[in-house]
Amino acid sequence: MVIRRSIPETGQTGDSTKKVGPAWSDKTGVRCTIGGMDSAPQSLERRPVYEQVADALREAILSGELPPGSALPPERELSERFGVGRTTVREALRALQTKGLAVAAGPTSPLRVVAPDALTTDPLRDTLVHLLRLGRVPLDDLIGLRIALEGSGAEHAAIRTPRPDLTAARDQIAFMRAAGTDLEAFEIADVRFHLEIVRASGNQALTIMMLAVRDTVSRTLLSHLQALTHPQPVIAQLIAEHEAILQAVIDGDGDAARRLSAEHLRGCEDLRNRYTE
Ligand SMILES: [Zn+2]
Numbered sequence: 084m085v086i087r088r089s090i091p092e093t094g095q096t097g098d099s100t101k102k103v104g105p106a107w108s109d110k111t112g113v114r115c116t117i118g119g120m121d122s123a124p125q126s127l128e129r130r131p132v133y134e135q136v137a138d139a140l141r142e143a144i145l146s147g148e149l150p151p152g153s154a155l156p157p158e159r160e161l162s163e164r165f166g167v168g169r170t171t172v173r174e175a176l177r178a179l180q181t182k183g184l185a186v187a188a189g190p191t192s193p194l195r196v197v198a199p200d201a202l203t204t205d206p207l208r209d210t211l212v213h214l215l216r217l218g219r220v221p222l223d224d225l226i227g228l229r230i231a232l233e234g235s236g237a238e239h240a241a242i243r244t245p246r247p248d249l250t251a252a253r254d255q256i257a258f259m260r261a262a263g264t265d266l267e268a269f270e271i272a273d274v275r276f277h278l279e280i281v282r283a284s285g286n287q288a289l290t291i292m293m294l295a296v297r298d299t300v301s302r303t304l305l306s307h308l309q310a311l312t313h314p315q316p317v318i319a320q321l322i323a324e325h326e327a328i329l330q331a332v333i334d335g336d337g338d339a340a341r342r343l344s345a346e347h348l349r350g351c352e353d354l355r356n357r358y359t360e
Contacts, residue, residue, distance in 0.1 A: 131174075132167055132171050133167075133171045133172075133174035133175045133178065134175070134178065136161075136165050136167060136171060136172065136175035137174075137175040137176075137178040137179055137182075139165070140155070140161075140175060140176075140179055140184075141179065141182070141184055144179075144184050144185075144196050149196050150196065151196050151197065151198040152195060152196060152198045153195065153196050154193045154194070154195050154196075155176070155179075155185060155193065155194045155195065155196065157193070158172050158173065158176070161175075161176075176194055179194070180194070183197060184196065184197055185197060222303065222352065223352075225296070225303070226348055226349065226352045228296060229277075229296065229348050230344070230345045230348050230349070232281065232289055232292055232293055232296070233277055233280065233281060233293070233344045233348065234341040234342075234344045234345050235284070235286075235289060235341070236280055236281030236282075236283075236284040236286065236289050236290075236293065236344075237280050237281075237284070237328060237331070237332060237337075237340035237341055237343075237344040238284075238337040238338070238340050238341040239284035239285065239286055239289075239337070240280055240281075240283035240284040240285075240332045240340065241331060241332045241334070241335050241336055241337040241339075241340040242335060242337040243283070243284065243285055246335075247283035247284075247285065248283070249279075249283055249329065249332060249333060251275075251279040251282070252276055252279035252280050252283060252329055252332075253329060255272045255273070255275045255276035255279060255325075256272075256276060256322065256325050256326060256329065258271075258272035258275075259272045259273060259276070259318070259321075259322050259325065260322060262318075264314075264315070266305065266308045266309060266314060267305065269308070269318060270304050270305045270308060273304060273321065273325070274297050274304070276325055276329075277293070277297070278290075278293050278294070278297055280328065280329070280332065280344075281293040283332065303352075304351055307351070307352075321347075321351070324343065324346075324347040324350065325347070327343050328340060328343045328344055328347060331343055
């Protein structure tokens, strides 16, 4: 890996608007430019140096040069690589954390590149939850997104070869049965079931999107269940629907898996209307 020291340190703290050139190279040896700004006129570059360092690191992360879960190089090393002060590096690392690309396990732990499963605590998930609660994303749209994601996930899981391992999805149905009157336990197993079906599709992009939306989805389902006067018959019905989806996947029937997923999701949304009269 060839790292160019290409951020000249001309003015210590007064360097806030200088131009930062390519500073990170990928595995192929092709230097990454930073946000395409290399071709921009010098006078247009008014971004703080720390942002440019953060952008170079972001590119290294998104290109896979710094893979998910790997430790970021220490401050001292980054400071040398980019030719900037450690304060600037610290600001850049903070920016990466804010963007949800780097996380620390504890206050003194080294920063690591975020892994897809960390979306459980990621700003993207929070943003989706906040947008929904602010009413900016109509619930119908969210259901539509779930139907697109999960319908496709279930279909692909059904037709995938070699056959996917469906043990985790089956376990979640057992947890739903064991939950009894504990609606929160039921809902956790329900959401995990859908995640496991999408995971069984083998499509990592679908799985990451599912991880990002799942909490938004679970809050909605739980509030609907809690609004019911007699939730037990509804829960029995939902368990039967999950079993039917799983069976379609096991049978390799992609069309049925997609259709049953969509019907189930529309039905969940309509719970309140169906059972509260
Ligand atoms: Zn469900």
